[in-house]
Amino acid sequence: MRLPESDIQPPRSARKRWAMDLGESSIEMLIRLCGWSSILFVLMIFFFVFREAFPLIGNSEFSFKEFFTSINWRPTSEIRETYGVLAMIVGTLSVTGLSMLFAVPLGLGAAVFLSEFCTGHVKETLKIVIELLAAIPSVVWGFIGYMVVGPLVVEWTDAAIGVNLLTSSILLALMSVPVIVSVGEDSLKAVPDSFREASVALGANRWETIYKVLFPAAKNGLLAAVLLGVGRAIGETMAVLMATGHSTRIPHSLVDPIRTLTATIASEMGEVSRGSTHYQVLFLIGVLLFAMTFLVNLIADLVVRGIRKNG
């Protein structure tokens, strides 16, 4: 079939083509730059945090052994400063672990409910509410912990004060749930409907379909959801600063006050003199936090790879 004459485009002039090529390549450059910059930023954060902590090597007032094994955190002592963060490491790990114990079942359960049982208005409403939950500033969560959750914990348990491990875990759980729900729901939604159909056609009911088909199919996404929750909990500062009790002791019960690494940095960074040992140690705590999140991500990555290889 012959095209009508008007449909045939006239040959472009050489100049126009040159301009188009330039536009094309500059856009490509720009996109490339965006991609590389994210790596650059991470490296730069690493660099600057490390640079501030680096002089501790060879600093006679500081011992790494003490840093990791002592629970004595007395950076402003008149007699002898000690910089032991063991209690804070334990505090951070315990509050993160305990909060995940609450948040993972709750979050994944909500994700399953949203993606498999909910339709129409209910689903839309719930999603909006959950997003709203994610938008509450952490200082407000801290306030809620101080005024609402803390007194409840005191009433229900034999806690001496409301600001403790349990209170802050509950807060962190509530803060991580929205992340877990939305990422978890996305990954369940991404499971092709043909899997559900295959399972149902073999006589499986809804629950069997969920735990025998959907969970294996969405496991990477669900794991990512949990890890984002963990990341949220480890990194959270303001809420735990207000609700943990900020006490450098190793907790012996669920209702003991604790102190986290993040809260220590936040509460003391404003008062130290730049370049002092105390200042450098705070940056070292930053490095430690880096290492912890890096380790969590690495383990998760290996687990996901392992699942992929065996499955």
Place this chain on the structure above:
Amino acid sequence: MTHKHDEHNERDDSIQTEGLNLWYGTFQALHDIHLRIRSRMITSLIGPSGCGKTTLLRCFNRINERFGYVRTEGSIRVLGKNIYDPDVSLSELRKSIGMVFQRPNPLPISIRENVLFGLRIHSERGDFTRAMQDEMVESALRDVQLWDDVKDQLKKRAVHLSLEQQQKLCIARLLPLKPQVILMDEPCSALDAEGTEQIELLLEQLSEKYTIVIVTHNMGQARRVSHECIFMLHGRMIEHDSTFTIFNNPKNPETDQYVSGHYG
């Protein structure tokens, strides 16, 4: 394939429908379907797109009901029992009526677990020893001629198989449940010519043991594999006869026009 359609007695029927009507919301997709599908034979449902053949197929195991807006009237008797009776267990129904889908849909678990999936749903833990399970996996995979290809990779994920192998696996996973009927919704539409031939050969063999109902768009396939054909148009059953009659001497002029390629 030379039987006379009218002569068979009722006991040979696997599926009987009476006055079957179906609505998607307000749209009526099936009108007053009366049919009998005979045991241990391959029956093709043919007709142009949108004629309701897939809808009809999906009534037989009630998988239509996954979507809330479907309403059904009339009765479907499978092996003498109305599947719309209130005391029917969907799980049991789907155990005895297997289904193969248009796109191969092996589950995202290992090949072995795919074959055993139905069994695990329908039996208690510990009902079968490991050896019995191994035997069942082997016999199901042998029945679909997949055993030699996959016997060394039973623990691998099923999604890495070729499409043809996947579809065979989807058939194999029905077999440990010893179904009475196997429903197939265009099982070859995602496969190439060679894969199609393989599956068709398989159908031939399976029809010795199972009743097979297959929806197909491929007239050649209907002609090659099926013993009987049901021609549908606009949600109605137009004609049901032996494949030979449908293709060579149909009673209805619309059937004639469809099978000779005038529309559809």
